[in-house]
Amino acid sequence: MDIILGIKVEDGTIIATSKAATRGISVLKDSDDKTRALNARNLIAYTGESGDTVQFAEFIQANIQLYSMRENDIELSPKATASFVRNQLATSLRSRKPYQVNVLIAGYDTKTDTASLNWIDYLGTQVELPYGAHGYAAFYANSLLDKHYRKNMKIEEGLGLLKLCLKELETRMPIDFKGVYVKVVDKDGIRSIEGY
């Protein structure tokens, strides 16, 4: 019951991931970071089968970095990154043991000066969205986001909307998810927002 949430705002994308690492009925850890930085302006957040998740995210991270090393520090755009991840999941789905991983990719394209949020599931479904979530969190958060999301929100407004979603999740989710890590991807790169 991991929570991952993404909200795209005017000049950046916000990602929130729950801190709890659970196994069965136990919480193993309350400071688990379910994100990996792929490059300076691309962040992947993941949920799914534990073990598969970190393995997959770090595999993608390594490949994105390998691309930059090979191609003279040229970095893949968020769109190309998302397509690559989708392609990997779609290939994996048709293998003997597919990765059971769902991801959100927050990116900022410096060429077009646009932020993006890509939603990809283990079946290889990929969509570019203004906001999105995976798992149980999606059931509670989507209705709130549908109601309150507006185009061209500022980062502060986006963070306000995120607070609203988290409050609902804390009320409705049956287990304690130990709070969230919040990260913002914008033109300056990836940064953590404290106080959640």
Next chain:
Amino acid sequence: MSRRYDSRTTIFSPEGRLYQVEYAQEAISLAGTAIGILSTEGVVLACEKKVTSKLLDNDGSAEKLYVINNNMICAVAGMTADASILVNNARINAQSYLKTYNEEIPCEILIKRVCDIKQGYTQHGGLRPFGVSFLYAGYDDRYQFQLFTSNPSGNYSGWRATSIGANNSAAQTLLKKDYKDDLTLKEACELAIKILSKTMDSSNLNSEKLEFATLSLSKVNEGKVLHKIWSAKDIDSLIKDSGVLDDKRDDDD
């Protein structure tokens, strides 16, 4: 004496040379000239078609110009049969990149991949190297219009104007003299014709002896790359407009 080192591609001679690779490059300098010119509005590729038998029944399609993908074309000098293997490979590479990343392959990445194959045959023994040089014309949103050459050794380089094949040094000298940074596409086409008319030994230039292609951006559809392999009619009218035939006549007088 040197036979000992000639027979294998992968063995250095005592002077530190790879003879088979050099011979392959030599074979190319006998093939028809191809020149490429970069302009502000696009890239021109022009090739000399070595005149074959009158009886040859071809449909008039280009023999030395190939479309690689939506934003790249190339011209070939050397063995056409070898070239078609590499062109096929380049096309597959371009499509597989498009499938993975949902974006057109950047020109240099594709060229590098083709050159890696060429390089392989200078090192892993038993076979001969590919006897082809390429001129690549391409567009990508990182570096806009680009012109590259590659040779049998697997080296590649970027140019504003260059030539490969027979008489390439003469063509290069003429390009150095007449190339300007602010050429329009039309001026670049005319410059290409002018230079080919001087480096080719035949007296009257016509569409039977030339192949022509341009790469430019669409004016209606923003960001769309247009590539055109010219028809015989268009080539003939370009030759006429460029006035090289008139110059020739003056020379004769």
